[in-house]
Amino acid sequence: MSDLLGFKEMCTRFEVTPRTLRYYEYIELLSPQKEGRARFYGPREVARMKLILRGRRFGFGLEEIRQWLLLYDQKGTREQYQAWVVMADRQLQALEAQMAEVARTIADLRLLRDETAASLQD
Template sequence: MTDSRLSFKEMCARFDVTPRTLRYYEYIELLAPEKDGRARFYTPREVARMTLILRGRRFGFSLEEIRQWLLIYQQKGTQPQLQEWVAMADRQLQELGAQHQSLEAAIADLRALRDKAAADLAKLPPPT
């Protein structure tokens, strides 16, 4: 094995993912490791793809969106892929902004209800 390839176990450890996750990403064609018998080896290309996959998941993209975006590079090259990335990022930023506003409203409501309950509790006589 060359130094530039990672074993299945090393890939799991490097990205802190389960073997099941890694096999699933291969099954849905997000990753295509080299195979030597039953052993899988991950090249720098696969390491870079895994980095992009996990980053995309962190930003809230679906695995299918990530798969389609990665496919653009294979089929059309860098410029169309970057154009699609900007469009995807714009859509996701809008979605995350809406979720952020909703979450802030829920936090404010919960805080107000908690403060009211604490005030009501303070007015009650101590338990006997």
């Protein structure tokens, strides 16, 4: 079992709470090996955890990530990659729209701040 991580080791490595790790197992994102109540995570689960956390960082929902991970088992790498390109394109559009909105908000705030500061000078 040298290449397996225990539950606490998995939490520590990925800086997640035990609740998060149990939830990911509950919604079938992860399937650790079990010995009694103990859970052990092998290379497959470690790789999946990296993908899950990266997907979350990019703004994908857990169900979307779960469906994407299922594609590999059901249809293979090519279909999974094709789905990834579609997902990434959609998320890039959403993030770019958010970025534009943040830029507009910053410009509005800066203008109001500058107008207010100028009125204090008078």
